[in-house]
Amino acid sequence: MVKHSTLILALLLASGQTLAEGQVDADGFTNPLQNLQFNPGLDQQEFERASSDALQVYDPLESWNRRVYHFNYRFDQWVFLPVVDGYRYVTPNLVQTGVHNFFNNLGEIPTLVNSVLQLKGKRAMNSTARLLFNTILGVGGVWDPATKMGLPRLSEDFGQTLGYYGVPAGPYLMLPLLGPSNLRDTGGLVADYSLENAVNYLDVADASRSNPGITVLRVVDTRANTGFRYGQLNTPFEYEKLRFFYHESRKLKIAD
Amino acid sequence: MPSLARLAALLGGLVFCASAMAADVDAESYGYPLANPFEATIATTPPELRPTLPADGDIRQRDYSVRLRPDREFELLDNFWPVTKLRYRLAQQNGRAPLIFIISGTGAHYASGTTEYLKKLFYGAGFHVVQLSSPTSYDFMAAASRSATPGYSPDDADDLYRAMQAVRAQHPKLEVSEFLLTGYSLGALHAAFVSQLDETRRAFDFKRVLLLNPPVNLYTSVSNLDKLVQTKVQGIDNSTNFYDLVLGKLTRYFNDKGYLDINEAMLYDFQQSKEKLSDEQMAMLIGTSFRFSSADIVFTSDLLNRRGLITPRDYRITESTSLTPFFQMALRCDFDCYIAEQLMPMWRARYDGGSLNQLIDKSSLYALEDYLKGSDKVSVMHNADDLILGPGDIGFLRRTFGDRLTLYPRGGHCGNLNYRVNSDAMLEFFRG
Numbered sequence: 001m002v003k004h005s006t007l008i009l010a011l012l013l014a015s016g017q018t019l020a021e022g023q024v025d026a027d028g029f030t031n032p033l034q035n036l037q038f039n040p041g042l043d044q045q046e047f048e049r050a051s052s053d054a055l056q057v058y059d060p061l062e063s064w065n066r067r068v069y070h071f072n073y074r075f076d077q078w079v080f081l082p083v084v085d086g087y088r089y090v091t092p093n094l095v096q097t098g099v100h101n102f103f104n105n106l107g108e109i110p111t112l113v114n115s116v117l118q119l120k121g122k123r124a125m126n127s128t129a130r131l132l133f134n135t136i137l138g139v140g141g142v143w144d145p146a147t148k149m150g151l152p153r154l155s156e157d158f159g160q161t162l163g164y165y166g167v168p169a170g171p172y173l174m175l176p177l178l179g180p181s182n183l184r185d186t187g188g189l190v191a192d193y194s195l196e197n198a199v200n201y202l203d204v205a206d207a208s209r210s211n212p213g214i215t216v217l218r219v220v221d222t223r224a225n226t227g228f229r230y231g232q233l234n235t236p237f238e239y240e241k242l243r244f245f246y247h248e249s250r251k252l253k254i255a256d
Numbered sequence: 257m258p259s260l261a262r263l264a265a266l267l268g269g270l271v272f273c274a275s276a277m278a279a280d281v282d283a284e285s286y287g288y289p290l291a292n293p294f295e296a297t298i299a300t301t302p303p304e305l306r307p308t309l310p311a312d313g314d315i316r317q318r319d320y321s322v323r324l325r326p327d328r329e330f331e332l333l334d335n336f337w338p339v340t341k342l343r344y345r346l347a348q349q350n351g352r353a354p355l356i357f358i359i360s361g362t363g364a365h366y367a368s369g370t371t372e373y374l375k376k377l378f379y380g381a382g383f384h385v386v387q388l389s390s391p392t393s394y395d396f397m398a399a400a401s402r403s404a405t406p407g408y409s410p411d412d413a414d415d416l417y418r419a420m421q422a423v424r425a426q427h428p429k430l431e432v433s434e435f436l437l438t439g440y441s442l443g444a445l446h447a448a449f450v451s452q453l454d455e456t457r458r459a460f461d462f463k464r465v466l467l468l469n470p471p472v473n474l475y476t477s478v479s480n481l482d483k484l485v486q487t488k489v490q491g492i493d494n495s496t497n498f499y500d501l502v503l504g505k506l507t508r509y510f511n512d513k514g515y516l517d518i519n520e521a522m523l524y525d526f527q528q529s530k531e532k533l534s535d536e537q538m539a540m541l542i543g544t545s546f547r548f549s550s551a552d553i554v555f556t557s558d559l560l561n562r563r564g565l566i567t568p569r570d571y572r573i574t575e576s577t578s579l580t581p582f583f584q585m586a587l588r589c590d591f592d593c594y595i596a597e598q599l600m601p602m603w604r605a606r607y608d609g610g611s612l613n614q615l616i617d618k619s620s621l622y623a624l625e626d627y628l629k630g631s632d633k634v635s636v637m638h639n640a641d642d643l644i645l646g647p648g649d650i651g652f653l654r655r656t657f658g659d660r661l662t663l664y665p666r667g668g669h670c671g672n673l674n675y676r677v678n679s680d681a682m683l684e685f686f687r688g
Contacts, residue, residue: 027650032293037488047485050497063576234365256516
């Protein structure tokens with residue numbers, strides 16, 4: 001009798017173990033869903049709840065924003081992207097990379113200032129080192145030796161600085177040509193732009209004033225290096241999804 | 257005695273021949289590193305194990321559009337202007353080459369990640385490539401689908417076939433030596449139906465057709481996907497919803513790391529960190545992405561057919577109209593709800609249809625069993641741990657495809673498509 005019950009116990013234990021490891025049936029199917037823990041009633045509303053919360057982004061100017069979204073979409077398809085394609089077609093890859101590095105190097109100035117404003121010493125040092133190496137060794141920023149030396153490009157803008165000190169995002173804004181933003185980040189954009197003009201690093205800001213081609217090139221370079229395409233989310237609710245992604249990605253950037 | 261041995265050998269041989277064995281790849285020699293099917297589905301293959309692909313700059317490609325449903329330009333409301341024509345992407349070689357059509361998976365766009373990857377792979381091998389959106393995707397439903405109620409596979413395949421013919425007609429100068437066809441996930445099921453259609457219509461006469469991770473029983477697959485958002489997830493309470501939970505984990509992970517850097521290698525590192533997601537959380541994440549697809553289908557199908565379930569029948573929508581309330585309503589409807597409320601009624605009205613079981617039979621691979629048994633040009637690659645399969649599905653594939661089934665031990669749902677062993681096998685199949 002005792003022997004029997006130990007045998008049964010052993011069998012139970014053994015079967016319990018195989019269940020936990022997952023059974024492979026005769027066809028070789030491992031049935032990955034069998035090991036998941038499900039809600040007993042299968043009536044959990046967590047997806048609905050979370051998604052509904054995600055749609056609650058403060059957007060009092062929604063109907064204006066939506067018009068701008070459609071304007072940007074058209075402008076992108078009919079003007080912006082054809083220009084970017086033309087630029088890619090006529091410019092050798094090496095030159096494109098050089099142009100991109102050059103403007104990135106200019107963008108190191110706001111990153112440096114905003115890292116200091118947020119008292120992020122390590123990041124400010126990273127940015128200073130990048131600025132020095134890339135400007136001197138990289139011939140004015142056309143090459144990017146700093147990244148190869150293990151100094152990654154990290155960007156900080158004034159919108160992030162404001163967020164860091166607790167300024168709320170404010171209403172969501174869809175900016176013409178520039179895309180998703182909010183009141184705080186739009187203010188930040190203006191501040192960073194004025195900063196670049198004031199610093200006038202490598203004389204670019206002054207030169208752009210007399211030669212608008214530089215600004216156009218910078219805009220085209222930015223568009224060429226932004227992966228997003230209107231319509232790529234392929235959903236009737238792209239406006240809502242874009243709004244959510246923008247909101248969350250800014251929160252992530254402010255937190256880091 | 258020797259005669260007995262000979263008899264045994266003969267019998268053994270007969271048994272062996274009778275069931276042409278599927279090529280089962282064993283786990284040890286396969287070498288795919290992710291044993292967890294949920295991780296594989298989300299993160300796919302680690303970058304260093306992927307095949308070398310041509311750079312974007314080296315691919316001669318453009319997006320084109322075809323007008324398949326001229327009436328939709330008038331029917332569709334203002335803010336649907338981008339989807340009145342069906343867009344697709346063609347990458348062409350210089351001179352004569354085989355042309356391969358790629359059909360995307362559930363809800364996927366022609367330029368979605370997996371389709372782009374397959375394009376690069378086949379373009380690198382010297383094929384012209386056409387990328388098509390899934391019949392369940394927003395743009396295809398609006399621009400190319402006659403019923404705008406996807407799910408009945410024979411009709412979806414018919415819509416696809418017309419689209420493919422229109423694409424071919426748009427490039428009369430493209431020199432094509434032969435036509436090939438592939439699809440992944442739901443797109444693989446569509447590819448099988450398209451291939452059967454082609455046997456009678458003969459516009460392409462496909463030389464080879466490859467099905468990558470197809471659903472076998474469509475209803476099993478959608479039920480599995482619907483069920484994924486019902487997992488018990490730890491860490492959710494009244495103040496923290498599921499997205500907060502995942503984003504909170506990401507925030508802490510990046511804080512530990514020191515800086516924000518989202519890239520492909522990050523996912524593997526993240527799953528090694530203490531913030532890693534549990535199986536239930538990953539299942540929920542996968543389920544979530546499919547629920548967003550079903551919301552798109554529910555909303556678009558209802559609106560195009562003026563059914564009045566989500567959008568009131570005579571509601572005026574302009575470019576400035578908020579769609580958020582409709583989005584919220586559509587999010588409540590999963591695939592099962594879509595089938596019950598929209599697909600079944602439409603199918604019954606159109607075809608004097610019967611029960612749900614009949615609809616499932618006609619829309620799943622079962623409907624093509626005889627055709628697939630006899631068609632040597634159609635092969636299938638699948639994974640033993642695919643989330644969209646149910647018990648018995650692999651048995652069906654074994655019986656139907658015999659040695660034209662390659663079963664990989666790992667990979668989850670489509671996670672190993674960009675593993676070098678798989679990509680080599682795909683190219684070998686098409687080069688034949």
